[in-house]
Amino acid sequence: MAITDNATPENTLASNITQTLRDAIVCGDIEPGSKLSEPKLAKEYNVSRGPLREAIRRLESMKLVKYVPHGGARVITLELPQVIEIYHIREALEGKAAALAARNIDNEGISKLKELLVIAENHMAATGGAYIQAEADIDFHYCVIQASGNQMLIHTLCEELYYLVRMYRYKSSLQPSRSSQAFKEHQLLFQALEQKDEQLAELIMRKHIVRARENIEQQLLNN
Known part of the structure; x- marks a missing residue:
């Protein structure tokens, strides 16, 4: 090619x-x-x-x-302890990013996230349940982090860790059971952001990443 x-x-x-x-x-x-x-x-x-x-x-x-x-x-080959470390970092930092996004997101940002949920739902229907894997401004997590307005968080999560995380998110996205649950969690997070509920947004994001980490741990242990 x-x-x-x-x-x-x-x-x-x-x-x-x-x-x-x-x-x-x-x-x-x-x-x-x-x-x-x-x-x-x-x-x-x-x-x-x-x-x-x-x-x-x-x-x-x-x-x-x-x-x-x-x-x-x-x-790079990441062993299970390294993956767990990355997801612990994500849990803390993306949780805070979600709280800040709830505080700072504007109507345009809300419309963008709503559009991404529609795209994801259509993709899952067309592929039998696989969650869409897109990057940057069509990645739900990426857009939430950007909406936080905190440049240090944005740099750490959207640049330093972004593609390492995507390697393992991609594997999870191919599992319809996890994809369906992840989509529901994104919907709940969207509602919290729309309502400007900082505490709820942080809680939902942290639980969402914990579930993703547990899913990846199970995948790696079974390989």
Whole structure:
């Protein structure tokens, strides 16, 4: 699959390669622990080694890739204790983000979240229950965090941890039973945000992430 360059600063060839590899890692097409072979990837995507190296460097900064001595660049493999740590961080920080979002969200933000719930419901109906996996401004969690208005929370959750979290959220989204429950929890959170109930919004978000963590723990223990 060839990747073409666009002559704009915002959409360079390295950016295109980064996005392609990032999505493949998040979705599991490139499995945890896999080696990112520059010759193989350059041939597969029909790109030169320079932009490819830059893309791998960016993936490293996203914490999706690490360099192993004598092993080159490999996709990160998170063990269960690390996953639990990340979800404990999410529980605390996203809970606070939800409370702040309830305080600060405007009508436009409420309309956006309502639209995302409709999109998710339609997707689940069309796919037999799989919850939609989208990123950035069409990701329900991402939009709630952005609505908090707290730049430190936004940086930590939407940049530093975002794609690590998406790797494991993606697995959970393929389970119809968890997808249905997660959607109901998003609906409850939306109602709390709409009512400007900070305490309820934080409580719902924290419980939502606890359930997600427990689900992922069970998945990893069964593998």
